[in-house]
Amino acid sequence: MGNRLALYPGTFDPFTLGHLDVLQRARELFGRVRVVVASDGKSTLFTLAQRLALVRECVADLSDCEVAPLEGLLVDEARRCKAAAIVRGIRSLGDYQHEWSMALMNQALRPDCETVFLLARPQLAMLSSSIVREVARHGGDVGAFVPAPVAVALRRHFEGERP
Numbered sequence: 001m002g003n004r005l006a007l008y009p010g011t012f013d014p015f016t017l018g019h020l021d022v023l024q025r026a027r028e029l030f031g032r033v034r035v036v037v038a039s040d041g042k043s044t045l046f047t048l049a050q051r052l053a054l055v056r057e058c059v060a061d062l063s064d065c066e067v068a069p070l071e072g073l074l075v076d077e078a079r080r081c082k083a084a085a086i087v088r089g090i091r092s093l094g095d096y097q098h099e100w101s102m103a104l105m106n107q108a109l110r111p112d113c114e115t116v117f118l119l120a121r122p123q124l125a126m127l128s129s130s131i132v133r134e135v136a137r138h139g140g141d142v143g144a145f146v147p148a149p150v151a152v153a154l155r156r157h158f159e160g161e162r163p
Contacts (some may be wrong), residue, residue, distance in 0.1 A: 003083060004030045006034075006085045007036050007081070008023055008026075008088075010035075011129070014150045016130075018124040021121055022120075027064060030085065033083060035066070037051050037058065037067065047158070078113045079110060079113070088102075088115060096117070101111055132145050
């Protein structure tokens with residue numbers, strides 16, 4: 001295991017077991033990972049403060065893992081904290097096409113910071129935050145798809161919305 005820092009950016013609305021898997025694998029590759037939670041203005045189920053708290057709770061037992069908000073350009077954060085790489089999870093060809101475009105732009109803005117794609121494990125490839133939110137919205141059990149603190153937060157959030 002190295003001791004370089006990698007950034008793992010995302011909205012994490014909510015943080016899933018797929019996210020956790022990518023994070024754990026990134027720690028094995030780089031040694032240290034900073035999960036940066038975006039506050040990019042898109043509509044989210046949980047506030048930035050709630051998402052930060054949930055991710056922190058989910059990774060509390062992982063050494064060499066930090067959680068911080070991300071405002072502005074990811075490459076500026078990478079430069080500021082001297083990150084060696086940006087880590088992104090890939091579930092599908094559609095993800096790859098989207099992430100590839102972003103990686104090329106990040107490389108144009110900061111050529112010395114690599115983007116590393118980690119392929120989703122087959123058993124987690126169907127997971128997305130939007131699918132998890134939809135299942136939880138309709139009262140489905142998401143316990144097999146998200147860490148326990150997230151399952152609790154989703155249940156609490158949607159309890160008041162059901163008739």
